Amino acid sequence: MDVGFQTTLFEPPARATGAGIERRRLTEGAWVDVARGWLPDADDVFATLVGHVPWRAERRTMYDRVVDVPRLVYTYMIGEELPHPALTAARETLSEHYLAELGEPFRTAGCCYYRDGRDSVAWHGDTIGRGSTHDTMVAIVSVGDPRKLHLRPRDPDRREESFAVEMGHGDLVVMGGSCQRTWEHAVPKVSAAGPRISVQFRPFNVF
Template identity: 60%
Template sequence: MDVAVQESLLDFGDDPLPSALRPERAPLSRGAWIDVQRGWLSGSAALFARLAADVPWRAERRRMYDRTVDVPRLLCFYGEDAALPDPALDACRDALNAHYAAELGEEFVTAGLCFYRDGRDSVAWHGDRIGRGAAEDTMVAIVSLGEARPLLLRPAPPASAADGPGVRYSLGHGDLIVMGGSCQRTWEHAVPKSARPTGPRISIQFRPRGVR
């Protein structure tokens, strides 16, 4: 797939490599938290171009209420026994496991890739609650490549004033966000559509076994 993305200073470099992990943690309500590290993956533009061209992206349709609709993004999932499509993703997963495995109690083993082609592509409010994420604390680590897009988070219903307001992060160009604690059970996240001209973005979601 031939796409163009506007680079930032953080994208420069031919060999995408994760830097040392020094994320900033923000506590949320109900035992949830968020870690963020800007520009964690240097040289991310080169990786974006390779993934856009080489990953076997697929369009999906899903049943929503009384009709079947197109999923507004392209997808590709790599299970725990599947080879990742680029060595840079192996390096990212290895670094994440070295940093988080003790706190998580296990390793990240799968990678789900999403391709947001423009502002019309999005993901609705949800938590990663298929499998163990519905009942257990876990972590989901997301590396964002390409144009920055907002990632919104809000307390899952029923919310109360004690939960506080939702939060918003603009993520792209090698940024890392890790959602941990009870985040998948007690909070929801979304990437909204945009009416403004918006360049393409790829997100890579690293998850433990049995979490989707």
């Protein structure tokens, strides 16, 4: 399948580690960690996800009509085997690295396939489940074309604190602390972009 994405030519490291992760502290106890080129075998992971994930197109009610969700999705629930060993190793590495802060492992892996610049996700926080009342973490691994993850405070009076993180091929972004309750994030539409897949590792009962 030709997905129009030029894979990299460099040799990635053998295994993702906790090294190279840099933290940006936000207001109200929220924070964001970023690590560039963190995921090994990113080219192979991307190709495997495109070809082997049972992607699903969803529709949802918006105002008075039913519309297509502008991306393809699939979630690997607890106990389901992930489609690439690098993702399994990444989840284990993240669980180990953040155990002292999170207090539990990452359990699920939600996948989103942004096919081009028209695919997007609107402003939201992962507040279904425990994220609505407790500090938690969502770890996002991105493969494919770069797209910007925008973040803004929920409080409209503090929107000057808004910023964006460009997620490139193999990059890691972790949103932690109160981030899901006190901040929102989005991947807006853009005029042109190649295909990109994000894998969101979450603890139990965080959506």
